[in-house]
Amino acid sequence: MAIEEFQEKSAYEQAGGSEKLRELVDxxxxxxxxxxxxxxxxxxxxxxxxxSRDKLYWFLCGWMGGPDMYIERFGHPRLRARHLPYAIASKERDQWLRCMAxxxxxxxxxxxxxxxxMQSFYQTADWMRNQAG
Incomplete structure (x- = not known):
């Protein structure tokens, strides 16, 4: 057995790779x-x-341990900065999380x-909030 077989699979691999992530995003x-x-x-x-579909797909691929397609195209995700133009409060955070769940x-x-x-999504989505409530 190769050493790689003892290592935990990435979330990308566990999810089913590129095709399954595209299905999820769609x-x-x-x-x-x-x-x-x-x-x-x-x-x-x-x-x-x-x-939006493409950007989330590219981002999730890299974030979950697959190819860094988002970074290759746009550089560092700077998630909070990219979302600052949008009013995001707890309601929007919760809608995003519910939709993803x-x-x-x-x-x-x-x-x-x-x-x-969902634990990781919650932490990130909560960090994106820029409005009270």
Whole structure:
């Protein structure tokens, strides 16, 4: 057995790699676009979600341990700085998290990975808040 086999798989690998992450991102944005409960975060996005889909997909690939496609295209993500133009309070944070949780469930992501990712997503989404409430 190679040493690599003893190492824990990255979240990217656990999620199912590129194809599964694309499916997750597409489901996330489909839910955001279709479900009234996500209207506040949908309103922050452009009319067409194609660019948003690509950016989140590229970001998640690298963030989860796969190819750094976002960094290759745009450099450091600077997440908070890039989101400062948008009013993000607890309501928007919670809508984003709920939308992502549903998307992960809908694409059949392993529950243990969902829990691990939601902890990280919460920390990041909470850090993005720039409004009281």
């Amino acid at each position: 489901r996330f944005y489909d839910l955001m676009d279709l479900e009234p409960e996500f209207a506040d975060i949908r309103a922050m996005h452009p009319t067409t979600l194609d660019g 549903l998307a992960m469930q809908d694409v059949g992501m392993a529950e243990s990975l969902q829990e691990r990712l």
